[in-house]
Amino acid sequence: MDNYICYVKYDKEDAEVIEMLSNVFNYKKEQIGNLFDQKDFEITFENRILDEISEFCTELNVYIPNNEITAIYPNKFLFGYQVSKYLNQQVLVSVSFENNDPYQYILIENDLFFIVDEVIDDNSDDKYGITVQKNTKIKISYNDAINFSS
Template sequence: MYSYICYLKKSEGNAHITQMLSNIFKCDEEYIGDLLNPENFEIRFENRILDNVSEFYVELNVYLNDDNNITTVFGCNFLFGIEVSKYLNEEVLVSSRNDDPYEWILIGDSSFFIAEEKDNDVPGITLLRSNNSEISYNKAMLISS
């Protein structure tokens, strides 16, 4: 099973997420559904609001069934995040493989950054913008989860 997780700056309705995933995975919308929907979908997603005060407060989880007809897949969250960022025309966060749970890869405007999260007690993610370090596509691929 393929699974992808990224964090968004704003909440999108499930219909818009379905349309986006259809575009990204190059498949019909009928193959895509909400994680909790009892119907059998080849792609399922969870569009979860973590809070409404953080910079990145929406967690998007996407799951592809093992036995599906989807031909467009991504080898890591980073590659999926690039497509989401392009489609939504906004910055997107994905995790890095680093042991630091506060380190992220920030994707936006065809640029990639190592970003550090503020240490606070809210479920969403707010970045320490002054600490962002631009990295190359290759470096982002190496450290992405």
């Protein structure tokens, strides 16, 4: 089973996530559901509120059971790009560089793409979401974003 993870700025109701995933994957709404529901869905998701103080406070984790679907979006960036376009808001996806820095992301903002670093606050016990450092924003091309997100 494959999965996609992206981070969005605002919390979404499950009905909104189902509507979005239905459009993004071109599946019927009845085929999509929350991972914790007791039904058998084609596509499942976790819609997690990480905290209420971070810039990107919601994690969307989508589970894909078959390779036919993942062929549509072969990496996290392409999925995140579609989510960003659908929601008309900034979205973060993780970077898959060789050094695998867990605090570095691709920021998708309309049709612009940036490598950004997360603000690290070692003194905060209650911050689970992600806030990015705007001064570390490095613009990258669409092709670079695809390559950095394999």
